[in-house]
Every structure is written in structure tokens, then in C-alpha cells.
Amino acid sequence: MDELVFYNARGNPQDKKHSTAFAYLASLHTTKVVHQYRQCPSSPNASVNVSIGHGSHLLVALPERPVLHVYLYGKESPEQIIPLPEILTSLTIYRDSNNNMKGDLLLGGSNSGRLYIWSLNSGLLLSVKQAHYQPLTHITTYSGFIATGSKDSRIVIYTINSLFMNNNENNENEKPYAILTDHTLEITSLTFTKGLNNDIKLISSSLDSTIRIYSLTISAKLITTIVSTNPITSFVCDPAMRAIYIGMNNGNIRYVPLFKINPKNKIIESVGGLGKIITLKPDTELLDTITVHAENHKDVSDIKITCMKLSFDGTLLITGDNLGSLYVIDITTKQIRKKMKDLVGEICNIELWNVKDNEEKLNNTVDKNLMRNIPVLKRSIIEGKDLINQCLTMRLTGDKTINSSDWNFQSFINNVQSEEQIFANFSSVDSTTTTSSGGGVTFNTDSKTITDLKDKISKKDQEYTDLKAKYDELLLAYTASLK
Amino acid sequence: MLPELQHIIPYIQEDKINDVSLTLLLELISNPSIINESSNVDQQILVTRVITLLKSNHSITRWKATKLLTVCLLHPVLLLSSNTANAIAGLVKILESKCFIANYENPTEKELITLKSATECLGFVIEKIRGKPTLTREVLTPKLAGIISSLIDVISLVPEYSLKVLIQLLVFNTTTFRPFGMKFENTLKRILNDGENLNKLSPELRSLIMKSLAYVSFILSREKQSEAWKDNVNNIVLELKSVISIYEACLELSNDSDYIDKFHQLPKLPENLSSMNFIFNTLSIDINESPIEIFKVSQRIEVLTELLLSYIEINSPTAVSIPFGHLILIGQILTSFNTNFTPVKSDIRDISTRNMIEKSVIQSKLSGIKILNSLINKFQFEMYPHIYKILAILDASIPVKTINGKIKVDETGIYENEGLIINILETATEYLKICERFNDMTILGRLVESSLILKEDREPNVPTDKINTSNTNSNSRNKKQSKSKTVVSLSDLLSHKQLFINQPNISTLLTIRKFFNILITKCELSPGKISQIVRFAILDSICNIELINEGKVTNENKEIIELLESILLFPGKSSTSISVIPMISNLIGSNSRIYTLLVNPRFPLLPKKINDYNAELEKEEIEEEERLEEEALHNGTFQIPEFTEKRPVEEIEQEERENKRQKVDNISEKLTTEGNGFVFNEQSESATEALNEMKRELEKEKATGSSLSDKIIESAEVAEDNNMVISEVDAEEDEDDDMGSDFEMPVINVDDD
Incomplete structure (x- = not known):
């Protein structure tokens, strides 16, 4: 198994042709760079790979223009450039929780605070919501929830139900599931925890130096506030929710455990909950702080951690800063494991994909039937008529009849035995009929022949009885003559 | 030690093959080392003999040969030999001869099995060869035309098996298949016989036939397969629309504005219907002559629905544009048929005809439900905007x-x-x-x-009233007789009612x-x-x-x-x-x-950071162990508390203040779902064991008067100093002390109201 890191950056705003804006898809554990994309500047949290490998698309919303670049896997420059209604400042895909390679809904947050929802397979604009007053900074989705964070310091949570499944035709009046107004400055990052729908929590970070954890069990309720020493520019959660790693605007990464020892009774208990506020003390001895970024850019004063991801096993941090550096950091030793290729501008997106070793779909193969483009995203919201004429453009797959069958010797043998039963003769009577041709006697079984033969036999019978009668007569005469 | 191939070969011939169990032979030949360790000559002899067996006059020998061939070709050595082409030829010959089945009405089972096995074997060989460039070029491609035509010939005898192979050939060897497209399509349509035969086919075979029909209708066009796909689907939608419109003649659909809306949103039927190339022949129905003919409509709808759905279930070679909205519309129209809302037209008076129509409508409704079901399975999230309406239709059904x-x-x-x-x-x-x-x-x-x-x-639903009323009209003797009969038949029902109760299956x-x-x-x-x-x-x-x-x-x-x-x-x-x-x-x-x-909720095992505190934990564990052991000595029992539950008092109080209602029962449940209300010892078993061991050692050390135990405690104290840099400030006015205490029961104020 290998992990692929996809990352891109904002690029240089002066560079109108984006000649310096690259994106890379590289292996996390080896030195291999799988793929490179050109002209790929992105707003923060505004790039998304629909899936990975052969035939997949990468969607990138440009920071300064209302344009979406669509890349086909295997091609460096954009395959398609789609005009958008507004500049999108964040982008994500609503993924099936059963299959993260599949996603049909594209969600975009705009400069003016709107949330757009497109159907990726038809390009129809399904819904538009005026969610915020300022540009959206991050959209995250999980299990029927869509949470949007914005520069207006609010978080708005929608449910899929409220967006689509309303009774009345116009869905303007549908209220969001919750509006969270606890943060006081720009929201920088949002994450849903994994799990059953009624156990979901939403974690948000903001420039107001707080991380807030909301429980969505019954309604959105603030259960923990973590107050940091510096404004938080990004964060990432341990997959098992044991810790949060927060990236701050001084280039440091702080480890915040979600379980700790109670000093009084020496029992491990979870940190926070029940509306508690956890204030982090300044970590002067740097026991819980990773200072890799600050150390590597000693001469720069303004350094922020803009993007963070955790590896599959939760032991490696992949962090990007506003100077375009991306490091893979071993959490235990707080040392750099690997430095990825630098980019221009702040790192805006990091995605991690698990792939098998030497996966075939990662190689570039020529396939003329490939679906090169995605349907153009519509700029006006659908009406009833559009929905009826909706056409999905997609490659149909999943027919099991043409997939190579799973041949297995044991089931083959079982099949042979059950078939052999038909040839077998379990009775003691051997009724095999051997038909021999040529040398043997041939029978003509015409009905005429049969009647002819019958006639012959009856004639012969007659003759025989006549003869017998004569014989008897003669015998009688003879015996009489003897007497 | 495995037997060698040269000892097996003598049995691979017509008069010897019955001496050995086939299963044994197959198992032996399937063994890679038997084949690979034998000489090249022996390998060739084996395959040649199997091919000779394929040409035998006896069905059983041919059948055995197909099985042997399958196993032989498991080995790349044998697959790559020049004999593979001959083997394919032998198999094709079996198919061409149709095993001498002369009587299609009553083919013998043995011959059918032989054909089936030959088809399967052919499919297996083709699958083995596919993707290997030289083999395909040298062996498969020259024989392909023969293979396809012979397979099409046996469709009527062994449809399930031949279609499986044919579909694969259709998708992967489209060019060679092209000349046979027409013949294939006609054969399939003949099997369907305008849908009349639909109910004579197993569901599996049905889906195979429908998929084959779908594939063959577009995949063979030289260019723009996706266009062909779309045209075909649109045609079926139109054909379905025209069939559905038949119901307008017998149901009061003109009053149903919803139906009319939806019906008109479907693509328009051309003025001249005869110009359309419909897949099936036109229906001719006269319900005045025989009311049962109305079922032809629902049957036709069923066939068309299945065909339509097979178009979205197959793999398309390129991206296709799916008229998704129309598919949903068709599904909705059919599903929303409901004779409660749109009754049978009042000018149809005959009750049995009315009932027949109602039943036919229900069958069409089932087809609609089938469409909706397979759409949700296939397209999932795309269905979001439609879910509400569809659930409402289902509910109304x-x-x-x-x-x-x-x-x-x-x-x-x-x-x-x-x-x-x-x-x-x-x-x-x-x-x-x-x-x-x-x-x-x-x-x-x-x-x-x-x-x-x-x-x-x-x-049990027995119409007892009816029996009684009919009896009153008949004469007394008959009445007596019939009553006694009724009594006999009903007596069980009255005395042992429980025996007649049907449980849901x-x-x-x-x-x-x-x-x-x-x-x-x-x-x-x-x-x-x-x-x-x-x-x-x-x-x-x-x-x-x-x-x-x-x-x-x-x-x-x-x-x-x-x-x-x-x-x-x-x-x-x-x-x-x-x-x-x-x-x-x-x-x-x-x-x-x-x-x-x-x-027994537990926290995830913590990462390394917490390990710093192990020493501290250990110390505490040791004390705990000692205490427990003493207790155990006194009581003769040994118990380790698994965890302690700690309820957040302040939240409970606050909530109660808010609600003024007693909600004691569900608080613990709520807390469970919120996940943060518990505090317990981290007691992984292995750790406990290790600690136990350490404790025993400690005691030993104590006994011997060594200073090691002191050292351990010292190191534990050092670890304790290495405290976390986190302090907690409670949001509520409650003091922190509560959080620290162990084994604490919640203080719950139960309001009197």
C-alpha cells in the first residue's frame, strides 16, 4: 500500500498566466512523483479530486477568476475550463460514506457567501443558498450534513434533507439545520468526526484562537472549546479522535490530547465535554509543539500553517505553510521525515489517497473511450422542467455478466459431479443400447411391410394347419390300414 | 509423491476413460507439478488425446473431454501450445453438431449437458486467451467467426450458457461480431416472442436476454455508440409511453391532472406511429371480445421496462447521456397508477372486465416500482431531488x-x-x-x-355468511345434506382455529x-x-x-x-x-x-504521549493491586472494577432548570451518545498482566531487601513531574474538584413538580 499526497497552492497573484502554479500528486512514503499539474492555482480548500487514477478528474477553483479548471488524470494542463457564476472560494464533493471514490454532488462556496450545489453528472445547479455575508472558507460534508465556514465567523450547517427534500416547490424558505455564531473571527477549518449519524461532532477552528467541538446528536450544541495561544490557521484530528493537531499563525503546530490523566486520581479521562473551556498554557518548553516550519524559515516573520493532513496510520503529519513548503513530520520525534517539492504561494489543499502498490489505474494508458470532460456546470438554478429533461453524462459500469468470472477448482469439481449424475446409471439394469451400423441386419419397419409380413405369416399358418390336417388324415388312414 | 503424467495418459482414451473416476483425473491433471514436470511429448499427447475424445460419438465421452480440457488449459504450458486452436475447433464442432439433437421439442438431458459443458469450456478458453496478444492473434481471432455462429445456433438449446459467452464476445470482440448482429438480435427476439414468453424464462435468463438485446442494439454501430445508445433508450421510452396510453381508454386518467402533466412531459410521440421502429410488434387488444387481453398491456410494459433497465445496468464503452428525468417520470407514472383515484371508466360495465383491468394496472404498477428501485440502486445521490415525491407516491400506493x-x-x-x-x-x-x-x-x-x-x-378468511345464505334457498333435503357437509368442513376451523392461522412468511x-x-x-x-x-x-x-x-x-x-x-x-x-x-x-x-x-465503553488506546505517564499509572496500579489482593484475601473473591461512570452534574442541573421536567431516565443514554461523560481506568489486559508480574517481582525484591523497588518508584515520580501543560477552566461555576473524584454518583435534583 502507498499513500498519495495531492497538493497545490495559491500561486503568485501577479502571475496572470499561472506559469508558476503547479500541483503535484506524489507518494508519501517513496520519492516518486506520480503526476504534475500545470496552471493550477487554487483558493484555500477549493480543489478536489473526484477520484484518483485513470479517468478521474481534478477540479480546481481559481482564486481570482470565476473559473473552474478541470484536469483529466494523466494530462498536465487543464482539459476543460468551466465558467462559474462567481469566484469560488471553497469547493468540495459530497461523497458516499460507503465509497469515497464516488461523489455526485459538487459543493462550492462563493466570494459573496453563497453555497452552490451542482450535480456533477448532469451539470445542473440544484440549489443555491445565501449562507454567509462574506466569502466561504471551508465546506465539509458527512453523513447527510453540510457545514460551511466563512470569513463572517459563522458556521452554517445544512442537511441534505432540508436542501432537497422539501415539500414545497420553492425551497427559498428552508432554514438551515443550525447556525453557529460562537466564533468571533474568520473560520479557518471544519471537520466532521466519523461514526454513526447520531454520534457526529463538528470541529471548527478560527482565527479567534479557538477550536470548538459541537455535538450534533440532537441539535447543534457546543460541548468543548479549546483556547489556543495563537490564532489557529488550520487543524487536523487524529483518526481515532485521540488528539487534535493545531496549526497556528506563528508557524508552530501544537499537539492537544483529547484524553489526559487527572492529576488528582490518576485516571485517564477525556478532555472537554459538557461545555467546558480548555485553555492551553503557553508551551514554553516546546513539549507539545512542533516547530519544524518556523525553524526552516527562520528569517521569515510571518509564517502560518495553512493546511494539515494526517497519514493513514496517524503517525505522520503532512503540513503546508503560507510560503509554499510542505513537510512530512513524524509526530513521535517531531522531526521532518520528508520535504515535498515547494510550490509558489500558500499551500491551499492537501489530499491523501490510499492506493495499492503498482496500481494499474495510476499508469497512463491510452483509452480513446475515456470520458474526458465533465458536463458544463450550469449558472442558473434548475426549475421543474430542467429536472425532467435532466440527462446524466456518465460511463455506465458495474455489469457483472461481462466481468471475468471467478473460476475456482472446488466449485468446478462440484459442478462436474452434479453433472455426472445425469450420465450415471444407479439401477442394476444395464439398458445401454448399442446400435451397430453396416454389418448388422437392417429392419424396414414400414407399416406396409409389417402388414405384408403378417399376411405372409397368416398364409403360412393356414398352410401349416392344412398340412397338419392332411398329415393327421394320412396318419389316421395309415393306422387304420395297419389294423 | 505424485503420479507421473505418463501413467495418467493411458486412461485418456475412449475405452479406458470409464475405468477411472473423472474427479480423480481432473484433480490429477489440475496439479501444476504433474504437468510441469512431465516431458514436452507427454504434454502434447495429453492435449491431443483430450481433443480426440472431443470428437467421440458418445455424449459422455465428449462431456468428459470438455471437463478435461478445462483443467488442462489451467496450465499456461498447455494453453500456449499449438493444440489450443485444435481444441477450440473441437469444441465448436460439438456445438455445430448440437450433439445430434434432432428433436427440439424433447432434447435429451445428456446431450444438453454436453452442450452446456462445451459452451462453458469455450467461454473458459476464450477468457484465458483474452488479453494475451499473440494467443489472441494466432488462435482466437481466426476461429472467432465460427465460435460466434455456432454459439448463436445453440442459443435455443442452452440459452443461459451461450448468452454469457456471447455477451463477452459482443463487448470485447465487437468488430468480429458485427456480421452476426442481425442474426443474434433476431434469435433473441424470437425467444422473447414479443414478450409472450417472458414468464417462461427464469429471472437470470431474462436479464441475460435483455442485456444482450441492449448491447447488440448499440455496440455494433461503427461510430457514435453513445448516440445509438441514447436513441435506443429514447425509443423504448416512446414505446413505453405509447403502451401506457392504452390505459387511457379504460381508466379515468383524463381527470388526473398529475398524470396528464407527467405524461405530456415525456417526449412527444411522432405523428405517424408506423414510422417508428418499435422493438416489438403492435398490440391488438379487444377487451370486449376477451377481457383477459388487457393483461397483454401490462405484460408489454413489463418487457419494455426490463429492457429499459437493462440499458442502464450494462457497461457502456463510452460515456453516455442518460435521459434520467424521463426514466424517473416513467417510473413515477407507472407507480402512481391507482384505481382508487383513477377508477375504471364507468362505460365499462362488466364487473369481471373491470376487475381484470384493475389487476392489470397493479401489474404495471409493479413494473414502475421496479424502475424506481433500480434507479436508486444505480444513481443514489442523483435521486436526492426526487426522493420526496417518490416516497409520497409509494406511500399513496x-x-x-x-x-x-x-x-x-x-x-x-x-x-x-x-x-x-x-x-x-x-x-x-x-x-x-x-x-x-x-x-x-x-x-x-x-x-x-x-x-x-x-x-x-x-x-383464515372463510365466507361463512355466504354459505348460510345460499343454503336457505335450497330445499330441505339438500339443505340438510349440504349443511352436514359444511359442518364437516368447518368443524376443524371452529375447533382448531390456531391450525389455520397463517404466519407471515x-x-x-x-x-x-x-x-x-x-x-x-x-x-x-x-x-x-x-x-x-x-x-x-x-x-x-x-x-x-x-x-x-x-x-x-x-x-x-x-x-x-x-x-x-x-x-x-x-x-x-x-x-x-x-x-x-x-x-x-x-x-x-x-x-x-x-x-x-x-x-463497557472504552477510550481508544492512546498514542505515545500518554505512555510518559505509564510509570505513574504503574505505581497507582500497584497500589490498587495490593489493596485488592488484600481484600481478596479477606473475602475470598477477586474483583476488578471495569470502569466508573461519572455523570456531569452541572449539565443535568442546568437542563432541569431549563425544562423543569424530570428527565432522569434518559440522561445516561444521552450522555452515552455524546460520548464524553465517562471516566475510567485504562486497563488493557496486557498492561494489567505486566503490572501483576512487576508487582510479584517487586514483592520478591522487597523480600530480598533489594533497592530496585525504590528505583522504580523514583522513576515514577520523575514521570509525574512531567505534567501536561493543559489546564482546565470550567465554563460553569462549578468547581473543578468534581471532575477529580473517582466512583462518584451524580447529584441529581429531582424537582417536585
């Missing part, structure tokens, strides 16, 4: 009757149309699966009610359980409905207590246990006075992983 001005679900109607209701419930389950927290009960009410009705036992229960499971996990139900479902789940599991087998999951009880576990995990929003956890614990507690995790 449940038969109802009016009692005292109130609309109620019609029980008899539900039992009579059990198949339909089951289909509706299954489809609704699929739709609810992609929802989360679905809370609009107005469009689920009847579905839930109908499923609650279906789970009940059915009492297993598949019905399965559907209901799945439906309830989805309701519990994906919907926000009213407390009343939840308790009804919980009641069903508990009673159902008690009825099947032997099946449940203490919660050990098997194929038979999977759904029952899943439902119980869902009830555990989704207790619902509102507080119920009685918790079902004890009951579920008694039912599946000993084997359910979810149950044990629910009552």
Missing part, C-alpha cells in the same frame, strides 16, 4: 379505505396485495437508505402502518425487519412509532429465540440482530420511560459486540 370519515389503511387490501406492498417497502427502504434523519412522517405513515399490519398473523418478515432497521437508523420517528417498532423487534426476537442463538450472527438471524443493535444505537430523541437495553441484553448480550461496547 398503500391501499386505504374510509371508516367514519377517517382514512385508514385497508388491512384486507394489504393482505391481498402482499407482493405489491413488499415491493413498495423494499423500494422505500432503498430510498430511505440514502437519507439521514428523515423526519417527514406525512409521507411515511402508511408505509409504516402497512408493515405493522403485514407482520401480524393472518386469520420468512421473506415478508425479512423485508419488514430491513424496513424497520432503516426507519430506526435513518429517520426521526415519533415516540409512538418507535415503540411500535421496538415492540415488534422484541417480540419477533422472542419468537425466534432459538434462531437468535444468543446473538451469534448467522445468515438466518442477521436481520433480527441488526435490528436489535440499531435500537441500541438509535434510542430516539424523546425519553421513553422504559429502557429496552435489559431486554436486548438478555436476547443478544452474550455475543453482541455493539452491546458490550455500549455498556
Whole structure:
């Protein structure tokens, strides 16, 4: 198994042709760079790979223009450039929780605070919501929830139900599931925890130096506030929710455990909950702080951690800063494991994909039937008529009849035995009929022949009885003559 | 030691082959080392002999040869030999001869099996060769035309097997298949016979035929396959539309504005219908002559629906544009047929005709449900904008009757149309699966009610009144006679009524359980409905207590246990006075992983950071161990507390202040779901063991007077200093002290009101 890191950056705003804006898809554990994309500047949290490998698309919303670049896997420059209604400042895909390679809904947050929802397979604009007053900074989705964070310091949570499944035709009046107004400055990052729908929590970070954890069990309720020493520019959660790693605007990464020892009774208990506020003390001895970024850019004063991801096993941090550096950091030793290729501008997106070793779909193969483009995203919201004429453009797959069958010797043998039963003769009577041709006697079984033969036999019978009668007569005469 | 190939070969000939068991031969030949260690000559002899056997006059020998060939070609050495081409030729010959089946009315089974086996073997060889460039070029391609035509010839004899191979050839060897397209298509249509034969085919074969028809209709066009695909689908939509319109003649559809809207939103039928190239011949129906002919309509709809759906189930070589909206529309139109709202036209007077029409409408409705079901399975999230409407249509399909001005679900109607209701419930389950927290009960009410009705036992329904009334008219002697007869036949019913009660069958229960499971996990139900479902789940599991087998999951009880576990995990929003956890614990507690995790929650094993405190923990553990051991010595028992539950007092108080209501019962449940209310010792077993061991060592050390124990304690103290840099400030005015105490019971103020 290998992990692929996809990352891109904002690029240089002066560079109108984006000649310096690259994106890379590289292996996390080896030195291999799988793929490179050109002209790929992105707003923060505004790039998304629909899936990975052969035939997949990468969607990138440009920071300064209302344009979406669509890349086909295997091609460096954009395959398609789609005009958008507004500049999108964040982008994500609503993924099936059963299959993260599949996603049909594209969600975009705009400069003016709107949330757009497109159907990726038809390009129809399904819904538009005026969610915020300022540009959206991050959209995250999980299990029927869509949470949007914005520069207006609010978080708005929608449910899929409220967006689509309303009774009345116009869905303007549908209220969001919750509006969270606890943060006081720009929201920088949002994450849903994994799990059953009624156990979901939403974690948000903001420039107001707080991380807030909301429980969505019954309604959105603030259960923990973590107050940091510096404004938080990004964060990432341990997959098992044991810790949060927060990236701050001084280039440091702080480890915040979600379980700790109670000093009084020496029992491990979870940190926070029940509306508690956890204030982090300044970590002067740097026991819980990773200072890799600050150390590597000693001469720069303004350094922020803009993007963070955790590896599959939760032991490696992949962090990007506003100077375009991306490091893979071993959490235990707080040392750099690997430095990825630098980019221009702040790192805006990091995605991690698990792939098998030497996966075939990662190689570039020529396939003329490939679906090169995605349907153009519509700029006006659908009406009833559009929905009826909706056409999905997609490659149909999943027919099991043409997939190579799973041949297995044991089931083959079982099949042979059950078939052999038909040839077998379990009775003691051997009724095999051997038909021999040529040398043997041939029978003509015409009905005429049969009647002819019958006639012959009856004639012969007659003759025989006549003869017998004569014989008897003669015998009688003879015996009489003897007497 | 394995036998060598040269000792096996003598048995591979016509007169010897019956001396050895075929299974043994196959097992021997399938062994790679037997083949690979034999000489090249022997390998060739083996294959040649098998090929000779293929040409035998006896079906059994040919059949055995196909099996031997399959096993031989498992080995790359043999597959790559020059004989593979001959083997294919031999197989094709078997197919061409059709095993000398002269009588299509009554083919003998042995010959059919031989044909089937030859087809399968051919499919196997082709699959082995596919993708290998030289083999394909040298061996497969020259023979392909022969293979295809011979396979098409045997479709009528062994359709399931030949179609499987043909579909693959159609997709992977499109160019070679092209000349045979017409013949193939005609053969398939002949089998279908305008849909008349549909009910004579097994579901598997049906789907194979439909898929083949779908593939062959577009994949062979030289250019723009996707255009051809789209045209074909649109044609079927039009054909379906034209068939549906037949119902306008017998149902009051003109009053149904919804139907008219939807019908007109479908693509327009051309002025001249004869210009359309419909797949099936036009229907000719005269319900005045024979009312049963109305079923031709529903049958045609069924065929067309299946064909339509097979178009979206197949693999398309390129991206295609799917008229998704129209597909949904067709599904909706068919599903919303309901003779309650759009009754049979009043000018059709004959009651039996009216009944026939109603039944036919129900069958068409089933086709509609089938469309909706396969759309949700295929397109999932794309269905979001339509879910609401579709669920409403499904809900409206449940038969109802009016009692005292109130609309109620019609029980008899539900039992009579059990198949339909089951289909509706299954489809609704699929739709609810992609929802989360679905809370609009107005469009689920009847579905839930109908499923609650279906789970009940059915009492025998004997029309006793009718018998009595008919008897009064007949003369006295007859009356006496017939009465005695009736009495005999009814006596059992009266005395042993329980013997006549039909229980819902297993598949019905399965559907209901799945439906309830989805309701519990994906919907926000009213407390009343939840308790009804919980009641069903508990009673159902008690009825099947032997099946449940203490919660050990098997194929038979999977759904029952899943439902119980869902009830555990989704207790619902509102507080119920009685918790079902004890009951579920008694039912599946000993084997359910979810149950044990629910009552013994634990934290994830912590990362390395916490390991710093191990020393401290160890010390504490040692003390605890010592104390416990002393206790155990006194009592003779040894118990380790698993965890202690700690309830957040301040939250409880606050909530009660807010609500002024007593909510004691559900607090613990709520806290469980919120996940942060527990505090317990981290006691992984291995750690405990290690500590035990350490403790024993310590005691030994103490006994010997060594200073090692002091050292350990010292190091533990050092570790303690290495404290966390986190302080806590409580949001509430409550002091921090509460958090520290162990084994604390919550202080709950129970308001008097």
C-alpha cells in the first residue's frame, strides 16, 4: 500500500498566466512523483479530486477568476475550463460514506457567501443558498450534513434533507439545520468526526484562537472549546479522535490530547465535554509543539500553517505553510521525515489517497473511450422542467455478466459431479443400447411391410394347419390300414 | 509423491476413460507439478488425446473431454501450445453438431449437458486467451467467426450458457461480431416472442436476454455508440409511453391532472406511429371480445421496462447521456397508477372486465416500482431531488379505505396485495437508505402502518355468511345434506382455529425487519412509532429465540440482530420511560459486540504521549493491586472494577432548570451518545498482566531487601513531574474538584413538580 499526497497552492497573484502554479500528486512514503499539474492555482480548500487514477478528474477553483479548471488524470494542463457564476472560494464533493471514490454532488462556496450545489453528472445547479455575508472558507460534508465556514465567523450547517427534500416547490424558505455564531473571527477549518449519524461532532477552528467541538446528536450544541495561544490557521484530528493537531499563525503546530490523566486520581479521562473551556498554557518548553516550519524559515516573520493532513496510520503529519513548503513530520520525534517539492504561494489543499502498490489505474494508458470532460456546470438554478429533461453524462459500469468470472477448482469439481449424475446409471439394469451400423441386419419397419409380413405369416399358418390336417388324415388312414 | 503424467495418459482414451473416476483425473491433471514436470511429448499427447475424445460419438465421452480440457488449459504450458486452436475447433464442432439433437421439442438431458459443458469450456478458453496478444492473434481471432455462429445456433438449446459467452464476445470482440448482429438480435427476439414468453424464462435468463438485446442494439454501430445508445433508450421510452396510453381508454386518467402533466412531459410521440421502429410488434387488444387481453398491456410494459433497465445496468464503452428525468417520470407514472383515484371508466360495465383491468394496472404498477428501485440502486445521490415525491407516491400506493370519515389503511387490501406492498417497502427502504434523519412522517405513515399490519398473523378468511345464505334457498333435503357437509368442513376451523392461522412468511418478515432497521437508523420517528417498532423487534426476537442463538450472527438471524443493535444505537430523541437495553441484553448480550461496547465503553488506546505517564499509572496500579489482593484475601473473591461512570452534574442541573421536567431516565443514554461523560481506568489486559508480574517481582525484591523497588518508584515520580501543560477552566461555576473524584454518583435534583 502507498499513500498519495495531492497538493497545490495559491500561486503568485501577479502571475496572470499561472506559469508558476503547479500541483503535484506524489507518494508519501517513496520519492516518486506520480503526476504534475500545470496552471493550477487554487483558493484555500477549493480543489478536489473526484477520484484518483485513470479517468478521474481534478477540479480546481481559481482564486481570482470565476473559473473552474478541470484536469483529466494523466494530462498536465487543464482539459476543460468551466465558467462559474462567481469566484469560488471553497469547493468540495459530497461523497458516499460507503465509497469515497464516488461523489455526485459538487459543493462550492462563493466570494459573496453563497453555497452552490451542482450535480456533477448532469451539470445542473440544484440549489443555491445565501449562507454567509462574506466569502466561504471551508465546506465539509458527512453523513447527510453540510457545514460551511466563512470569513463572517459563522458556521452554517445544512442537511441534505432540508436542501432537497422539501415539500414545497420553492425551497427559498428552508432554514438551515443550525447556525453557529460562537466564533468571533474568520473560520479557518471544519471537520466532521466519523461514526454513526447520531454520534457526529463538528470541529471548527478560527482565527479567534479557538477550536470548538459541537455535538450534533440532537441539535447543534457546543460541548468543548479549546483556547489556543495563537490564532489557529488550520487543524487536523487524529483518526481515532485521540488528539487534535493545531496549526497556528506563528508557524508552530501544537499537539492537544483529547484524553489526559487527572492529576488528582490518576485516571485517564477525556478532555472537554459538557461545555467546558480548555485553555492551553503557553508551551514554553516546546513539549507539545512542533516547530519544524518556523525553524526552516527562520528569517521569515510571518509564517502560518495553512493546511494539515494526517497519514493513514496517524503517525505522520503532512503540513503546508503560507510560503509554499510542505513537510512530512513524524509526530513521535517531531522531526521532518520528508520535504515535498515547494510550490509558489500558500499551500491551499492537501489530499491523501490510499492506493495499492503498482496500481494499474495510476499508469497512463491510452483509452480513446475515456470520458474526458465533465458536463458544463450550469449558472442558473434548475426549475421543474430542467429536472425532467435532466440527462446524466456518465460511463455506465458495474455489469457483472461481462466481468471475468471467478473460476475456482472446488466449485468446478462440484459442478462436474452434479453433472455426472445425469450420465450415471444407479439401477442394476444395464439398458445401454448399442446400435451397430453396416454389418448388422437392417429392419424396414414400414407399416406396409409389417402388414405384408403378417399376411405372409397368416398364409403360412393356414398352410401349416392344412398340412397338419392332411398329415393327421394320412396318419389316421395309415393306422387304420395297419389294423 | 505424485503420479507421473505418463501413467495418467493411458486412461485418456475412449475405452479406458470409464475405468477411472473423472474427479480423480481432473484433480490429477489440475496439479501444476504433474504437468510441469512431465516431458514436452507427454504434454502434447495429453492435449491431443483430450481433443480426440472431443470428437467421440458418445455424449459422455465428449462431456468428459470438455471437463478435461478445462483443467488442462489451467496450465499456461498447455494453453500456449499449438493444440489450443485444435481444441477450440473441437469444441465448436460439438456445438455445430448440437450433439445430434434432432428433436427440439424433447432434447435429451445428456446431450444438453454436453452442450452446456462445451459452451462453458469455450467461454473458459476464450477468457484465458483474452488479453494475451499473440494467443489472441494466432488462435482466437481466426476461429472467432465460427465460435460466434455456432454459439448463436445453440442459443435455443442452452440459452443461459451461450448468452454469457456471447455477451463477452459482443463487448470485447465487437468488430468480429458485427456480421452476426442481425442474426443474434433476431434469435433473441424470437425467444422473447414479443414478450409472450417472458414468464417462461427464469429471472437470470431474462436479464441475460435483455442485456444482450441492449448491447447488440448499440455496440455494433461503427461510430457514435453513445448516440445509438441514447436513441435506443429514447425509443423504448416512446414505446413505453405509447403502451401506457392504452390505459387511457379504460381508466379515468383524463381527470388526473398529475398524470396528464407527467405524461405530456415525456417526449412527444411522432405523428405517424408506423414510422417508428418499435422493438416489438403492435398490440391488438379487444377487451370486449376477451377481457383477459388487457393483461397483454401490462405484460408489454413489463418487457419494455426490463429492457429499459437493462440499458442502464450494462457497461457502456463510452460515456453516455442518460435521459434520467424521463426514466424517473416513467417510473413515477407507472407507480402512481391507482384505481382508487383513477377508477375504471364507468362505460365499462362488466364487473369481471373491470376487475381484470384493475389487476392489470397493479401489474404495471409493479413494473414502475421496479424502475424506481433500480434507479436508486444505480444513481443514489442523483435521486436526492426526487426522493420526496417518490416516497409520497409509494406511500399513496398503500391501499386505504374510509371508516367514519377517517382514512385508514385497508388491512384486507394489504393482505391481498402482499407482493405489491413488499415491493413498495423494499423500494422505500432503498430510498430511505440514502437519507439521514428523515423526519417527514406525512409521507411515511402508511408505509409504516402497512408493515405493522403485514407482520401480524393472518386469520383464515372463510365466507361463512355466504354459505348460510345460499343454503336457505335450497330445499330441505339438500339443505340438510349440504349443511352436514359444511359442518364437516368447518368443524376443524371452529375447533382448531390456531391450525389455520397463517404466519407471515420468512421473506415478508425479512423485508419488514430491513424496513424497520432503516426507519430506526435513518429517520426521526415519533415516540409512538418507535415503540411500535421496538415492540415488534422484541417480540419477533422472542419468537425466534432459538434462531437468535444468543446473538451469534448467522445468515438466518442477521436481520433480527441488526435490528436489535440499531435500537441500541438509535434510542430516539424523546425519553421513553422504559429502557429496552435489559431486554436486548438478555436476547443478544452474550455475543453482541455493539452491546458490550455500549455498556463497557472504552477510550481508544492512546498514542505515545500518554505512555510518559505509564510509570505513574504503574505505581497507582500497584497500589490498587495490593489493596485488592488484600481484600481478596479477606473475602475470598477477586474483583476488578471495569470502569466508573461519572455523570456531569452541572449539565443535568442546568437542563432541569431549563425544562423543569424530570428527565432522569434518559440522561445516561444521552450522555452515552455524546460520548464524553465517562471516566475510567485504562486497563488493557496486557498492561494489567505486566503490572501483576512487576508487582510479584517487586514483592520478591522487597523480600530480598533489594533497592530496585525504590528505583522504580523514583522513576515514577520523575514521570509525574512531567505534567501536561493543559489546564482546565470550567465554563460553569462549578468547581473543578468534581471532575477529580473517582466512583462518584451524580447529584441529581429531582424537582417536585
